[in-house]
Amino acid sequence: MSTSLAALNHWVESVARLTQPEKIHWCDGTEAEYNSLVDLMLTTGDLIKLNEETHPNCYLHRSSPSDVARVEHLTFVCTSNKEDAGSNNHWMSPADAHAKMDELYAGCMRGRTMYVVPYCMGPIDSPLARCGVEITDSPYVVANMRIMTRMGEAALKRIEREGGFVKGLHSIGDLNPDRRFIMHFPEELSIQSFGSGYGGNALLGKKCHALRIASYQARTEGWLAEHMLIVGIENPQGETHYVAAAFPSACGKTNLAMLIPPEGYRQDGWKVWTIGDDICWMRPGADGRLYAINPEAGFFGVAPGTSVKTNASAMAMLNKDAIFTNVGLTADNQPWWEGLPEGVPVKDWQGRDYDKASGPAAHPNSRFTVSAKNCPSYSEKSEDPQGVPLSAIVFGGRRESLVPLVFEARNWTHGVLVGAAMASETTAAATGAVGVVRRDSMAMKPFAGYNFADYFSHWLSFDKPGANLPKIFHVNWFRKNSDGKFMWPGFGDNMRVLEWMLKRVTGQAHANETPIGLLPNSDDLNIDGLNMDVATLNQLLDVNHEAWYEEMEAIGEYLQSYGDRAPQALLAEQEKIARQLA
Ligand code: OXD
Ligand code: MN
Numbered sequence: 001m002s003t004s005l006a007a008l009n010h011w012v013e014s015v016a017r018l019t020q021p022e023k024i025h026w027c028d029g030t031e032a033e034y035n036s037l038v039d040l041m042l043t044t045g046d047l048i049k050l051n052e053e054t055h056p057n058c059y060l061h062r063s064s065p066s067d068v069a070r071v072e073h074l075t076f077v078c079t080s081n082k083e084d085a086g087s088n089n090h091w092m093s094p095a096d097a098h099a100k101m102d103e104l105y106a107g108c109m110r111g112r113t114m115y116v117v118p119y120c121m122g123p124i125d126s127p128l129a130r131c132g133v134e135i136t137d138s139p140y141v142v143a144n145m146r147i148m149t150r151m152g153e154a155a156l157k158r159i160e161r162e163g164g165f166v167k168g169l170h171s172i173g174d175l176n177p178d179r180r181f182i183m184h185f186p187e188e189l190s191i192q193s194f195g196s197g198y199g200g201n202a203l204l205g206k207k208c209h210a211l212r213i214a215s216y217q218a219r220t221e222g223w224l225a226e227h228m229l230i231v232g233i234e235n236p237q238g239e240t241h242y243v244a245a246a247f248p249s250a251c252g253k254t255n256l257a258m259l260i261p262p263e264g265y266r267q268d269g270w271k272v273w274t275i276g277d278d279i280c281w282m283r284p285g286a287d288g289r290l291y292a293i294n295p296e297a298g299f300f301g302v303a304p305g306t307s308v309k310t311n312a313s314a315m316a317m318l319n320k321d322a323i324f325t326n327v328g329l330t331a332d333n334q335p336w337w338e339g340l341p342e343g344v345p346v347k348d349w350q351g352r353d354y355d356k357a358s359g360p361a362a363h364p365n366s367r368f369t370v371s372a373k374n375c376p377s378y379s380e381k382s383e384d385p386q387g388v389p390l391s392a393i394v395f396g397g398r399r400e401s402l403v404p405l406v407f408e409a410r411n412w413t414h415g416v417l418v419g420a421a422m423a424s425e426t427t428a429a430a431t432g433a434v435g436v437v438r439r440d441s442m443a444m445k446p447f448a449g450y451n452f453a454d455y456f457s458h459w460l461s462f463d464k465p466g467a468n469l470p471k472i473f474h475v476n477w478f479r480k481n482s483d484g485k486f487m488w489p490g491f492g493d494n495m496r497v498l499e500w501m502l503k504r505v506t507g508q509a510h511a512n513e514t515p516i517g518l519l520p521n522s523d524d525l526n527i528d529g530l531n532m533d534v535a536t537l538n539q540l541l542d543v544n545h546e547a548w549y550e551e552m553e554a555i556g557e558y559l560q561s562y563g564d565r566a567p568q569a570l571l572a573e574q575e576k577i578a579r580q581l582a
Pocket of ligand 1: 070199200248249250278300429430
């Protein structure tokens with residue numbers, strides 16, 4: 001395979017001149033190609049075959065122990081003007097970044113195969129989809145890209161038709177954390193990544209393209225690229241409402257996307273359909289509603305904590321055709337991670353004999369990669385070129401205090417403030433301290449490819465005549481009591497909160513006005529079959545004015561930290577709420 005597109009040929013040739021690979025392989029995306037990559041990795045030890053009976057066609061990859069998560073401190077947005085990247089990003093000038101990367105790339109693929117991976121983010125015939133080409137020297141990256149994107153010949157045809165594509169260059173280099181950089185050049189629509197094989201740093205279609213570069217592109221083209229799951233909720237009348245929800249990494253997006261409703265709901269006929277678990281691209285349709293696609297074709301989910309109890313759909317989809325990264329192993333070669341009620345690990349994620357004293361069997365950010373079509377709740381609408389119309393957008397964080405179970409924004413501007421003000425405790429998905437509360441606007445702190453102030457303005461700009469925008473909500477599944485125990489059961493029971501939201505959308509549910517937004521009373525939520533006392537529920541729905549006043553002041557300071565570019569409408573909304581709380 002090669003291409004008729006001169007621009008692509010020139011780029012591939014120039015990368016080959018710089019990196020000096022032994023061979024160049026154009027990926028066609030076929031199963032035969034996938035199988036031969038797997039065979040190659042079985043011989044090099046990059047993959048270990050798992051139990052063929054319990055997990056047919058499943059493999060384990062053990063990464064370098066210092067390459068297990070995204071590296072935010074080594075991730076840069078390289079715009080010509082520093083202000084355009086904003087204080088939410090690390091910045092380097094394009095000239096400096098190119099010089100640094102050219103030096104690292106020089107000769108880095110000697111003795112290796114250079115893979116050229118054409119891919120499409122989104123259904124191949126969707127006007128919302130966008131294409132890219134990733135050049136990489138990692139067969140593990142190619143195999144993952146085949147699961148996570150529409151990769152190969154069909155994507156190349158679209159690229160040849162369109163002429164343009166996002167250029168992503170990746171080399172694992174020598175996996176030295178001191179020689180690791182993830183550079184983004186939004187003005188050039190290009191990405192350069194060196195020194196890591198980890199998903200978010202190396203599968204360039206995902207965070208680098210579908211969020212950082214796409215968010216920049218979306219701003220100029222009038223759409224939004226967001227860190228959100230997309231889920232369809234079908235009610236007993238057979239109507240399906242689509243919801244997009246933004247949560248920071250490792251805060252339960254995959255679980256919410258695959259939620260299994262509680263028994264009573266299932267009996268009544270409620271169903272959940274999964275479209276995406278991590279990224280959502282949305283734009284206004286002719287009817288003024290926002291239409292969303294999942295640009296990805298697979299899930300790159302966090303393994304620990306996934307079990308039949310927390311996510312039975314995920315467990316069902318992981319029984320075949322999956323790649324596991326950095327999980328533990330049982331004596332009969334089954335994957336194992338903390339949170340599984342059964343099985344005994346004998347090897348940890350580094351391949352050492354498992355010893356509880358030296359840490360968990362699976363790395364806390366160990367992952368599975370699997371096709372979305374494997375999911376029992378997979379929605380056929382995932383392939384709809386027009387996307388699905390959104391009824392609600394949900395923001396949420398991991399907050400052990402202050403933030404109630406659910407509240408609704410009064411209008412779009414207030415909703416944008418709620419998203420911008422989001423904060424959450426950090427998780428193992430990125431290197432660095434875990435459990436520290438930080439502002440993570442729209443769950444996009446690590447992923448917005450431009451200045452957050454401009455990003456907030458872009459969000460606000462969707463509220464214009466003719467728009468029929470989704471309602472915006474905020475949730476917190478992670479509130480703890482004074483004993484440090486979670487107060488809300490979460491997982492499938494989150495359906496109870498979703499039901500209230502959707503009834504708000506259709507005008508069938510009650511809400512109380514408070515300064516921070518609209519909240520249900522305890523009797524507005526269905527807690528049938530749930531072992532929860534009303535006092536706990538009331539506590540979960542309580543708004544502490546004094547503590548919220550302080551939070552609002554902190555939100556004001558945060559917005560002001562973006563200087564003159566911070567949108568006045570957002571500051572005015574924040575001031576109004578602070579006044580009401582005072
Ligand atoms: C992810 C992340 O991998 O957010 O989705 O880190
Ligand atoms: Mn994510």
